[in-house]
Amino acid sequence: MKVDDIKLIGVMGGGVMGGGIAQSCIVAGFHVSIRDLNGELNEKTRETMIEGRFGLRGAVERGKLTQEQLDEALGNLSFTTNVEDLRDADLIIEAVPEDRELKKKVFAELDSAIKPEAVFATNTSGFAISDLNEAVSRKAQFIGMHFFSPAFVMRLIEIIYAPETSEDTIKLLEDVGEKIRKETVRVKDAPNAYGFVANRIYFAAVAEARKVMDEEIASVDDINKAMRFGFNWPAGPLEMVAGARKGWQ
Ligand SMILES: NC(=O)c1ccc[n+]([C@@H]2O[C@H](COP(=O)([O-])OP(=O)(O)OC[C@H]3O[C@@H](n4cnc5c(N)ncnc54)[C@H](O)[C@@H]3O)[C@@H](O)[C@H]2O)c1
Known part of the structure; x- marks a missing residue:
């Protein structure tokens, strides 16, 4: 077809x-x-x-x-x-x-x-x-x-x-x-991994951002700012998707 x-x-x-x-x-x-x-x-x-x-x-x-x-x-x-x-x-x-x-x-x-x-x-x-x-x-x-x-x-x-x-x-x-x-x-298809390409990479970045937050190395606002201005992300890793700060179910 x-x-x-x-x-x-x-x-x-x-x-x-x-x-x-x-x-x-x-x-x-x-x-x-x-x-x-x-x-x-x-x-x-x-x-x-x-x-x-x-x-x-x-x-x-x-x-x-x-x-x-x-x-x-x-x-x-x-x-x-x-x-x-x-x-x-x-x-x-x-x-x-x-x-x-x-x-x-x-x-x-x-x-x-x-x-x-x-x-x-x-x-x-x-x-x-x-x-x-x-x-x-x-x-x-x-x-x-x-x-x-x-x-x-x-x-x-x-x-x-x-x-x-x-x-x-x-x-x-x-x-x-x-x-x-x-x-x-x-x-x-990768049967042992959930999330294909973009979400796997994105969730890995969010997990790292949460570690940085938990270690209190930088404030939530500054973590978001770092990625917005350092990498031109449209929004920071802890603000892009609801739930990012608390962790995923
Ligand atoms: N929401 C997102 O950000 C997002 C992004 C990418 C992929 N997805 C995936 O897309 C899929 C749908 O997610 P969603 O957020 O649109 O869910 P949703 O709950 O908004 O919509 C699902 C719809 O399917 C209907 N439904 C349930 N059983 C059905 C059936 N037997 N026949 C026909 N319709 C039925 C429900 O009534 C509902 O309207 C999921 O697999 C999800 O993982 C979601």
Whole structure:
């Protein structure tokens, strides 16, 4: 399958990530159907995609999109609560909560519901692709597609391939990334490490920053300032993500 053959993208789970991923795809001209568990959740996702802090309305106000482009993008968007409605999707992007068993259950359900040629991508933050792909028979068409939050704004997608993932699938996802105006990096599945590339490096830096804080070598403000002015980080390691000062669960 080539990128221009993709007529419909199914997004499983329309939360923080699913909505942002869908925004990037509909603006680029892809038809997207989001599947969540009930109509209320779908309505909330739609609202956030349009009116939220990183929503499409704001993009128009900041001059990043025209009103016409917004209307066109919304014309590419639909919602459902029924997996069967995604059966003709060419690409599925899964963004349900980070629960390994839930993801495997969702992929097993998708494997029987969706046409066999379709490619399955997971937005997991770190589960092994070679573990999640056990839930499906189409292992050559199974891949990691890790976006960063907010997905509509952040430019990076990590593309994680398992030994079974075909080169065609990797290439297809790189082309999708280009079409939705993101930068992609190829990452080999590393089942013994959680977090792929960017998060592993980032969390290592945050852990070191917390050590420096605990040793009372410098104040929290000065640790953040050191990285902002020494390395041009947009924010310091102890302020970039909520929870960084207290440690990660
Ligand atoms: N939030 C982030 O910063 C971030 C960044 C990168 C990757 N991720 C990953 O993205 C994935 C989603 O995270 P999120 O923060 O968007 O979670 P979220 O809780 O905001 O959204 C998940 C959505 O999935 C829905 N859902 C649950 N079961 C479902 C099912 N069976 N079918 C369809 N929808 C279902 C939920 O109702 C919810 O709307 C996780 O794997 C997470 O690790 C998150």
